[in-house]
Amino acid sequence: MTSPDSLKLHRPLDMHLHLRDGAMLQLVAPLSAASLAAAVIMPNLVPPITSLEQLLAYRQRILEAVGPLAASFQPLMTLFFQPYSHALLAAAQPHLFALKLYPHGVTTNSDSGIHHIQAAEPTLALMQDLGIPLLVHGETTGFVLDREAQFLATYQHLATRFPRLRIVMEHITTAAALSLLDRFENLFATVTAHHLVITLDDVLGGLLQPHLFCKPIAKRPQDRDALLAAALAAHPKLMLGSDSAPHPQHAKEGCGCAAGVFSAPLLLPRLAQLFDHHGALPHLQAFVSDHAIRIHRLNPPDKTITLLRQPWTVPASYQDASGLRVIPWEAGQQLSWQIAPPT
Amino acid sequence: MTSPDSLKLHRPLDMHLHLRDGAMLQLVAPLSAASLAAAVIMPNLVPPITSLEQLLAYRQRILEAVGPLAASFQPLMTLFFQPYSHALLAAAQPHLFALKLYPHGVTTNSDSGIHHIQAAEPTLALMQDLGIPLLVHGETTGFVLDREAQFLATYQHLATRFPRLRIVMEHITTAAALSLLDRFENLFATVTAHHLVITLDDVLGGLLQPHLFCKPIAKRPQDRDALLAAALAAHPKLMLGSDSAPHPQHAKEGCGCAAGVFSAPLLLPRLAQLFDHHGALPHLQAFVSDHAIRIHRLNPPDKTITLLRQPWTVPASYQDASGLRVIPWEAGQQLSWQIAPPT
Numbered sequence: 075m076t077s078p079d080s081l082k083l084h085r086p087l088d089m090h091l092h093l094r095d096g097a098m099l100q101l102v103a104p105l106s107a108a109s110l111a112a113a114v115i116m117p118n119l120v121p122p123i124t125s126l127e128q129l130l131a132y133r134q135r136i137l138e139a140v141g142p143l144a145a146s147f148q149p150l151m152t153l154f155f156q157p158y159s160h161a162l163l164a165a166a167q168p169h170l171f172a173l174k175l176y177p178h179g180v181t182t183n184s185d186s187g188i189h190h191i192q193a194a195e196p197t198l199a200l201m202q203d204l205g206i207p208l209l210v211h212g213e214t215t216g217f218v219l220d221r222e223a224q225f226l227a228t229y230q231h232l233a234t235r236f237p238r239l240r241i242v243m244e245h246i247t248t249a250a251a252l253s254l255l256d257r258f259e260n261l262f263a264t265v266t267a268h269h270l271v272i273t274l275d276d277v278l279g280g281l282l283q284p285h286l287f288c289k290p291i292a293k294r295p296q297d298r299d300a301l302l303a304a305a306l307a308a309h310p311k312l313m314l315g316s317d318s319a320p321h322p323q324h325a326k327e328g329c330g331c332a333a334g335v336f337s338a339p340l341l342l343p344r345l346a347q348l349f350d351h352h353g354a355l356p357h358l359q360a361f362v363s364d365h366a367i368r369i370h371r372l373n374p375p376d377k378t379i380t381l382l383r384q385p386w387t388v389p390a391s392y393q394d395a396s397g398l399r400v401i402p403w404e405a406g407q408q409l410s411w412q413i414a415p416p417t
Numbered sequence: 418m419t420s421p422d423s424l425k426l427h428r429p430l431d432m433h434l435h436l437r438d439g440a441m442l443q444l445v446a447p448l449s450a451a452s453l454a455a456a457v458i459m460p461n462l463v464p465p466i467t468s469l470e471q472l473l474a475y476r477q478r479i480l481e482a483v484g485p486l487a488a489s490f491q492p493l494m495t496l497f498f499q500p501y502s503h504a505l506l507a508a509a510q511p512h513l514f515a516l517k518l519y520p521h522g523v524t525t526n527s528d529s530g531i532h533h534i535q536a537a538e539p540t541l542a543l544m545q546d547l548g549i550p551l552l553v554h555g556e557t558t559g560f561v562l563d564r565e566a567q568f569l570a571t572y573q574h575l576a577t578r579f580p581r582l583r584i585v586m587e588h589i590t591t592a593a594a595l596s597l598l599d600r601f602e603n604l605f606a607t608v609t610a611h612h613l614v615i616t617l618d619d620v621l622g623g624l625l626q627p628h629l630f631c632k633p634i635a636k637r638p639q640d641r642d643a644l645l646a647a648a649l650a651a652h653p654k655l656m657l658g659s660d661s662a663p664h665p666q667h668a669k670e671g672c673g674c675a676a677g678v679f680s681a682p683l684l685l686p687r688l689a690q691l692f693d694h695h696g697a698l699p700h701l702q703a704f705v706s707d708h709a710i711r712i713h714r715l716n717p718p719d720k721t722i723t724l725l726r727q728p729w730t731v732p733a734s735y736q737d738a739s740g741l742r743v744i745p746w747e748a749g750q751q752l753s754w755q756i757a758p759p760t
Contacts, residue, residue, distance in 0.1 A: 217616070217617070217618055217622070217637060217638060218617055218618050218621060218622040219562075219617065219637075273560070274560070274561055274562065275560055275561050277621070278561060278620070278621070278630060278634060279560070279561040281673040281674055281675060281676070282625075282627055282630040282673070282674035282675075282676070283672070283673060283674075284625055284627070284671075284672065284674070285672060287621060287625040291621060294560060294562075295560060327670060327671045327672055328627075328670045328671075329626070329627065329628060329670055329744070330624040330625070330626060331624055331625035331626075331627070332624060332625075333624070333625070401672065
């Protein structure tokens, strides 16, 4: 499938995506739906998605926002983790991919997150029995650089206590988190594209770059290098989850900027450039699709995306007629790969 | 001099201050001159201050900017470190407090900084002979959190090679830098007010706060705590150097923000609040004046500032008629101390 100048990706998936709602949903959803066969949709709206009714209504709004792309794009819906009954989970399961657990107060719209992991255990037991995966934003509220490392003990506790529960460490940023994958059979991980590229130096080593500010924050070069090496080597438990997280420009620039990198528009071209640069293009298919399909037994639409090694400049912004404006990652920069135009 | 509700500071000094030039100088210089007896003025203008003529002209512009406050405010002028001749240094010495050394590329307007410390040694030998202090922005261009730690070996080399050269580690941010003070007789340090208060958590642990983005970047709680403990204990080799570094609001908020915390307007009230909170008010005089006068044998104007334990709200911004606008540290927040109005 790989030639020097083009690459076909079969059923590419984004296992961690923020589509927001309202005007933002309208603006950003088509950008992901155009190049992905499916995406795991985060539930941290305001209020969060905590009922089947909300989930189905949100799914419907997503499908309407992507319009004709809905035929080849599957939103994999999630519930915001709360204590749930067996009845609710069983009823939701046909429409549900996973539950997303946020510790209280760790990121955007996590005010409804859980305070103590013990309170989660009855629901985790139900999920284990039903076969519903658990997706975790694994950070404490400690010192910003230590939050993921401090949470690793919780991952180990959960993986041991619920050995049949499929647990995904979302958007990992440290070599230490990566090392857990080899120690616990039921632990998996997603990693973003930007955490394979940037370190804290890129965020604030020169001028401060608010559009690279995200949670978890990018870490040390050694961490980035370990994540990148695992992705390039197609580590079988590591999946692409972009964590593309759009905010209006005014919320990213100014006094008190929101966390999130908006990577959706350039996700696959940027990854093709990265894997190509490191001579690992043949492993991109596994990273962006095969691993997730195997781990989660997914059946996304049969969609193939062709990428071309041809220069493409990332738009400076994406905006709608109302003036909503979002700045993408690497805005205005030229990439060496692009998605082939529809034939 | 200390009572529960007021504090007199005799000849308070800021041993590290950016006044800029032009309209910014006009706006910010009076704010420092009003409450300080003297301040060490950084030379990193564009182009940097590298001749006696530039130094004297800049000094004159500062005195004009502070107007009638010039009678009680002494700008302690610095040259931007370059290889200089004995003739130039000897001629400049009556008008010169110190030379400020910037490694190339480490902070605002450091493009003229030195690339290799060896190239500096002939000039350092001259400074040692003449008794001119060396002020150093001690960072490498390595990973942002390690830059100060990586530079410590250079401090040790300089302190050993030039044992009679008075070397000031500027704006230290780590416990490791602090520990050098006790090992080398000729090493001294300044610390900012904000590095006694904030950690990296305050910069990006919640929302991203561009007005707390500075170089060196704030570090871990353990580092902040070590610096604070030393300041509160009136460590005899540690001096206040605010590194107050104003930028126009548009350069601090937006895509690619400049480094610097503008602390000048609240410097003494904020320190009074901090020392008071920790029961260390009697040590503030030493930290903001006595140590520096002793170490550098200064003779600043005889000026006393009275601080009152009375609520004061930091202005949201400082601006001039042309629209130049600067956001201070803790803008809009209420402090528990204020400078007594002139009687």
